[in-house]
Amino acid sequence: MTQTQTLLNTGLAQMLKGGVIMDVVNEEQARIAEAAGASAVMALERVPADIRAQGGVARMSDPDLIDGITAAVSIPVMAKARIGHFVEAQILETLGVDYIDESEVLSPADFVNHIDKSVFKVPFVCGATNLGEALRRITEGASMIRSKGEAGTGDVSEAMRHLRTINSEIRALGAKSEDELYVAAKEHAAPYHLIKQVAGLGRLPVVTFVAGGIATPADAAMMMQLGADGVFVGSGIFKSGNPEARAKAIVEATTHFDDPIAVAKASRGLGDAMVGINVADVPAPHRLAERGW
Amino acid sequence: MRVGVLSLQGAFREHLGVLDSLGADCCKVTRPEHLENIDSIILPGGESSAMVRIAATTELFPALGEKISAGLPVFGTCAGLILLADRLTDASLDGFDRLGGLDVTVARNAYGRQRESFCAPVQVTGLDGTFDATFIRAPQILNLGTGVDVLSEYAEVPVLVRQGNIWGGSFHPELGTDLRIHEEFLHSLGATV
Numbered sequence: 001m002t003q004t005q006t007l008l009n010t011g012l013a014q015m016l017k018g019g020v021i022m023d024v025v026n027e028e029q030a031r032i033a034e035a036a037g038a039s040a041v042m043a044l045e046r047v048p049a050d051i052r053a054q055g056g057v058a059r060m061s062d063p064d065l066i067d068g069i070t071a072a073v074s075i076p077v078m079a080k081a082r083i084g085h086f087v088e089a090q091i092l093e094t095l096g097v098d099y100i101d102e103s104e105v106l107s108p109a110d111f112v113n114h115i116d117k118s119v120f121k122v123p124f125v126c127g128a129t130n131l132g133e134a135l136r137r138i139t140e141g142a143s144m145i146r147s148k149g150e151a152g153t154g155d156v157s158e159a160m161r162h163l164r165t166i167n168s169e170i171r172a173l174g175a176k177s178e179d180e181l182y183v184a185a186k187e188h189a190a191p192y193h194l195i196k197q198v199a200g201l202g203r204l205p206v207v208t209f210v211a212g213g214i215a216t217p218a219d220a221a222m223m224m225q226l227g228a229d230g231v232f233v234g235s236g237i238f239k240s241g242n243p244e245a246r247a248k249a250i251v252e253a254t255t256h257f258d259d260p261i262a263v264a265k266a267s268r269g270l271g272d273a274m275v276g277i278n279v280a281d282v283p284a285p286h287r288l289a290e291r292g293w
Numbered sequence: 294m295r296v297g298v299l300s301l302q303g304a305f306r307e308h309l310g311v312l313d314s315l316g317a318d319c320c321k322v323t324r325p326e327h328l329e330n331i332d333s334i335i336l337p338g339g340e341s342s343a344m345v346r347i348a349a350t351t352e353l354f355p356a357l358g359e360k361i362s363a364g365l366p367v368f369g370t371c372a373g374l375i376l377l378a379d380r381l382t383d384a385s386l387d388g389f390d391r392l393g394g395l396d397v398t399v400a401r402n403a404y405g406r407q408r409e410s411f412c413a414p415v416q417v418t419g420l421d422g423t424f425d426a427t428f429i430r431a432p433q434i435l436n437l438g439t440g441v442d443v444l445s446e447y448a449e450v451p452v453l454v455r456q457g458n459i460w461g462g463s464f465h466p467e468l469g470t471d472l473r474i475h476e477e478f479l480h481s482l483g484a485t486v
Contacts, residue, residue, distance in 0.1 A: 004411075004412045007412060007427055007468060007469060008407075008410045008411070008412065008427065008429060011410075011427055011429045011465060011468050012407055012410065012429050012430065014303075014304045014306075014307060014338075014468070015303050015304055015338050015339050015340065015371070015372070015429060015430075016303075016339075016340070017302070017303060017304065017305075017306065017339070018300070018301065018302040018303060018305070018339070019302045019303075019339070019340060019343050034342060035346070036346070037342070037343045037346035037347050038343065039302055039303075039339070039340045039343045040340070074342055074383070074385045074401060074402065075340050075342055075343070076340070076406075076407065076430065093408065096406045096407075096408060097406075097407075098406055098407035098408075098430070099407065121408045122407060122408050123407065248346075251343070251346070251347060252347070252350055255301055255302065255323065255347050256323065
């Protein structure tokens with residue numbers, strides 16, 4: 001990837017920071033998300049909770065659906081391609097989506113390789129559960145990282161685990177001497193130059209959002225206090241009792257994350273949160289976070 | 294001499310980083326009370342539709358708008374330019390407080406979607422050589438009032454303008470490594486950096 005392309009790709013993610021990116025399945029939901037102050041929408045056919053409930057192979061959405069959502073809002077539109085499905089990514093690029101999510105929420109198309117994201121003009125966001133995985137995705141050309149969390153559960157504990165793991169692995173790098181970073185690169189199965197860069201920066205070299213199981217303003221504010229640059233909310237908004245109010249409240253809590261009075265105010269009167277499933281009750285083969293490597 | 298950076302959403306960290314490396318005293322602005330201790334303000338890129346809605350939960354924009362019309366130096370980049378424009382070509386932000394004060398008409402996302410985003414060298418008044426400008430889903434400046442000076446153009450369209458205390462740009466001087474536009478803004482405040 002050229003330096004200019006990297007600047008443009010990572011630059012858009014920088015513009016999304018401090019914001020909330022919301023999953024939407026139709027134009028009406030997209031308008032609700034924009035009206036609530038979302039910094040982008042993720043266009044897809046089924047939110048993760050429904051993918052989980054209905055089962056079957058989950059694929060890229062119909063281009064008509066994505067076009068409809070793109071026409072309905074003025075904010076950036078993201079869409080998901082299956083892990084390794086480079087043709088779905090090519091299609092999304094021709095549709096003019098602003099970001100592609102190579103996502104474990106869909107059924108993987110390749111159990112060995114991820115998409116070579118460096119050959120695209122459109123930037124990619126990818127999920128990660130630890131530092132090595134994040135750096136492997138960046139090596140392949142990802143311009144933004146998000147925690148995987150456990151999508152469609154409304155249970156924030158996995159997103160928490162992923163973000164804390166990435167953060168503590170970064171801190172551990174910072175404590176190493178330069179000659180120890182060669183072994184660290186081996187241990188994280190990531191390129192030395194990225195390991196060295198992360199050790200120097202004290203954070204990933206790209207914007208890092210949190211995703212998977214965020215359902216309340218408090219969830220969002222907690223992740224921001226732990227250092228997330230922003231929040232993806234999938235099923236948590238449109239599977240709740242009052243999506244308009246909840247969407248606005250999560251945006252407000254994400255902006256004023258370090259002000260408990262503001263987060264408390266945002267948490268009032270939102271109606272029912274999504275019912276959700278405890279991650280511990282999801283049998284291992286149905287855990288989406290374990291897809292990708 | 295303290296520079297505030299509007300930090301509701303978007304690239305505020307990048308602006309704060311540039312100001313820091315120029316040795317400027319800077320701070321985040323998210324609430325009306327943060328306006329009391331600043332001598333100028335930068336409005337970053339991001340999503341203007343998210344910013345106006347987040348701002349609507351406090352009295353920040355009316356208070357900031359008054360300060361700007363009373364002469365507070367301000368520099369809006371990308372989404373920040375949209376907040377400062379007196380006129381927009383579309384209705385997507387209607388019904389929300391913006392700031393206004395810059396006598397221009399701006400079209401949101403007029404340079405296209407992300408795949409049309411680009412970098413280009415531009416000439417900037419007061420700078421030697423060219424400046425590599427980064428345009429991301431950028432807004433376009435269409436019509437200028439008579440009091441507005443053009444500091445830079447790309448393809449014969451203004452991309453950096455100034456009207457007294459108000460600076461506005463379509464591109465992102467906070468991305469990349471060239472700090473000269475921030476330096477020019479700070480010089481205009483009388484800062485020695």
